[in-house]
Amino acid sequence: YAGIAMYRAKETGRNNFQFYTSSMNERAMERLRLEGDLRNAVERGEFVLHYQPQVSVDNNQVVGVEALIRWQHPTLGLVSPARFIQIAEEMGLIVPIGAWVMRTACRQSMAWQREGYGEVRVAVNLSARQFYQQDLATTIFDILQETGLPPHLLELELTESMMMADVEHAALLLRKLKTLGVQLSIDDFGTGYSSLAYLKRFPIDLLKIDQSFVRDITVDPDDAAIVTSIISLAHSLRLDVIAEGVETEAQLAYLRRHGCDYMQGYYFSRPVPAPEVAHMLTQRKERAPALPAVSGRTV
Numbered sequence: 001y002a003g004i005a006m007y008r009a010k011e012t013g014r015n016n017f018q019f020y021t022s023s024m025n026e027r028a029m030e031r032l033r034l035e036g037d038l039r040n041a042v043e044r045g046e047f048v049l050h051y052q053p054q055v056s057v058d059n060n061q062v063v064g065v066e067a068l069i070r071w072q073h074p075t076l077g078l079v080s081p082a083r084f085i086q087i088a089e090e091m092g093l094i095v096p097i098g099a100w101v102m103r104t105a106c107r108q109s110m111a112w113q114r115e116g117y118g119e120v121r122v123a124v125n126l127s128a129r130q131f132y133q134q135d136l137a138t139t140i141f142d143i144l145q146e147t148g149l150p151p152h153l154l155e156l157e158l159t160e161s162m163m164m165a166d167v168e169h170a171a172l173l174l175r176k177l178k179t180l181g182v183q184l185s186i187d188d189f190g191t192g193y194s195s196l197a198y199l200k201r202f203p204i205d206l207l208k209i210d211q212s213f214v215r216d217i218t219v220d221p222d223d224a225a226i227v228t229s230i231i232s233l234a235h236s237l238r239l240d241v242i243a244e245g246v247e248t249e250a251q252l253a254y255l256r257r258h259g260c261d262y263m264q265g266y267y268f269s270r271p272v273p274a275p276e277v278a279h280m281l282t283q284r285k286e287r288a289p290a291l292p293a294v295s296g297r298t299v
């Protein structure tokens, strides 16, 4: 018996080992491939932006959108940012990609304005590498000049962890960015380790409550408490607050009851290509009182 058991253990062990190495190899292979392809993706124009509406909790009006990048890969199809942003970051490619995102988002907002949809604020995510980019403010200034977008319609999303990693740098950079006239928000708020004392030192306009707290807001009293605390904290610092990842009517009702200003999530709309946003803005123009019926979109 002992012999058989040992044999089996070895066999299982070996299989595990093979399984382990082959999945490691697959990951390494995928990574190598994405790295190679990423280098050319910018020139080949393979990136696209989808836009997710940000909606006023009071009246369901679209106030702005968040620009979210996707990579239209020639053979892999639409690749989500979770799969390539980190790689682009490590390769230093996030700087040109980030500038492309900013330029494209600003142009799009201008296009909506020209087409008669009014002012549409557009939020763009900044990566850690951009946060330390020497000429970030100049780049943004140039893009605003080039596209003609009024600065207050551009919102830059920084994460809490980026800001806390170097508080002095953050304070200087944010002040510099603020002089451009743009809006600043803290993304994924609540997941990092902000010291509340720092919050008031930063010229922030908006807090975005991370979706991990919103998910169980109606069933988990701790999450509910965290969300209501963030809302009152934001308001006492005279910041607006937006809840991310709102998927249900019940979550929305809770947020409305507790005075959250804006929401963003699948309940209203997934991130969608620009023409589909125009659709929702049309309803805004017509001042549709009811929530527009937006069917599920593929991302």
Ligand code: C2E
Pocket: 052, 067, 068, 069, 080, 081, 082, 085, 098, 101, 125, 126, 127, 187, 188, 211, 244, 245, 246, 247, 264, 265, 266, 267, 271
């Ligand atoms: P984020 O900035 O926190 O963006 C919100 C993410 O949550 C998006 O995922 C969005 O599609 C997703 N989401 C929105 N509503 C819901 C909902 O109701 N339920 C659920 N489960 N998810 C929802 P996405 O587009 O895959 O982006 C993931 C992350 O990739 C972003 O998180 C952001 O950190 C990063 N990212 C996206 N675009 C860019 C970009 O242009 N530049 C940089 N540096 N990062 C980007």
Ligand code: MG
Pocket: 066, 123, 155, 157, 185, 206, 208, 242
């Ligand atoms: Mg925002």
Ligand code: MG
Pocket: 066, 125, 157, 187
């Ligand atoms: Mg974001």
Ligand code: MG
Pocket: 187, 188, 208, 210, 211, 244
């Ligand atoms: Mg977020």
